[in-house]
Amino acid sequence: MAELLRYEQVEISYRGRPAVRDVSFTLHEGEILGIVGESGSGKSTLIRAAMGLLGPSGAVTRGDILYRGRSLPTLTQEELRRINGPELGMIFQNAGASFCPVRTVGSQFYESAAAHGRVSRQDFTEHAVDLLEKIGFADGRRILNSYPFELSGGMQQRVGIAAAMLLKPSVLLADEPTSALDVFVQKQVVEEMLLLRKEFGTAIILVTHNIGVVGAMADHVLVLKDGGAVEFGRTQQVMNAPENAYTKKLMSAVPRLKKQRENRTDEGMIHAG
Numbered sequence: 001m002a003e004l005l006r007y008e009q010v011e012i013s014y015r016g017r018p019a020v021r022d023v024s025f026t027l028h029e030g031e032i033l034g035i036v037g038e039s040g041s042g043k044s045t046l047i048r049a050a051m052g053l054l055g056p057s058g059a060v061t062r063g064d065i066l067y068r069g070r071s072l073p074t075l076t077q078e079e080l081r082r083i084n085g086p087e088l089g090m091i092f093q094n095a096g097a098s099f100c101p102v103r104t105v106g107s108q109f110y111e112s113a114a115a116h117g118r119v120s121r122q123d124f125t126e127h128a129v130d131l132l133e134k135i136g137f138a139d140g141r142r143i144l145n146s147y148p149f150e151l152s153g154g155m156q157q158r159v160g161i162a163a164a165m166l167l168k169p170s171v172l173l174a175d176e177p178t179s180a181l182d183v184f185v186q187k188q189v190v191e192e193m194l195l196l197r198k199e200f201g202t203a204i205i206l207v208t209h210n211i212g213v214v215g216a217m218a219d220h221v222l223v224l225k226d227g228g229a230v231e232f233g234r235t236q237q238v239m240n241a242p243e244n245a246y247t248k249k250l251m252s253a254v255p256r257l258k259k260q261r262e263n264r265t266d267e268g269m270i271h272a273g
């Protein structure tokens with residue numbers, strides 16, 4: 001499988017102060033990496049850096065982030081705009097906030113697709129309605145015709161998930177995509193992400209506090225603490241036999257986990273955490 005994303009000893013700083021230190025991993029086509037760790041450990045920082053979304057005070061200060069061999073931190077804004085969306089897709093931690101309040105969901109969806117030279121409006125609309133209905137909306141067409149402020153927080157989150165997935169990115173960076181959603185909708189979103197991987201070989205980085213979702217989805221897990229990687233390995237290994245003391249503590253905070261991995265059912269996994 002082709003290598004898509006490579007972090008090489010990456011340090012990321014805000015105003016010169018490191019928030020992430022010496023993190024390395026490689027993501028190949030179709031792989032899912034789970035990133036876990038306490039609040040403030042640097043999870044969002046780590047994935048936002050790939051897309052050049054650290055804000056004016058943030059920068060990659062050591063190492064490199066490579067997408068298909070191209071160094072992302074050295075790209076211009078224009079080059080990043082071409083990659084962000086169809087190549088690197090982001091589901092934001094608070095996806096609702098990234099929508100323009102005065103334009104319908106549908107027109108914003110279509111604009112982002114058209115910017116990257118994709119499909120006709122009609123094909124696009126059908127595809128969007130279909131995806132929205134697969135992630136739990138009864139009437140996808142109504143959602144496309146809605147303004148963001150007409151939707152609840154959880155609905156906006158799902159719209160943000162659909163916006164990223166519609167472009168079928170090579171790498172989907174998902175920052176707590178399902179935390180605001182109830183378990184049934186969580187399950188539908190997880191299934192759609194897995195389908196995207198199966199159909200298009202999409203690689204996924206999934207940031208989450210929900211160890212159950214990591215167990216159900218991820219091939220590898222990276223554990224972050226205070227900006228550093230304290231453990232990295234295959235999901236089974238990290239969850240069942242963690243080596244690091246912090247990872248052990250993190251895993252033991254999910255008491256039902258071991259039993260769930262024994263009788264692994266999707267429903268059960270998603271209830272954890």
Ligand SMILES: Nc1ncnc2c1ncn2[C@@H]1O[C@H](COP(=O)(O)OP(=O)(O)OP(=O)(O)O)[C@@H](O)[C@H]1O
Pocket residue numbers: 014019037038039040041042043044045046054055057058093
């Ligand atoms: N724009 C910013 N300017 C300055 N410091 C920042 C900025 N964004 C994040 N930080 C700092 O970087 C560190 C990591 O933050 P980050 O948002 O990456 O954590 P996180 O692991 O995603 O946390 P959470 O689970 O709460 O979302 C924190 O100390 C935070 O205060």
Ligand SMILES: [Mg+2]
Pocket residue numbers: 043044045093175
């Ligand atoms: Mg975060």
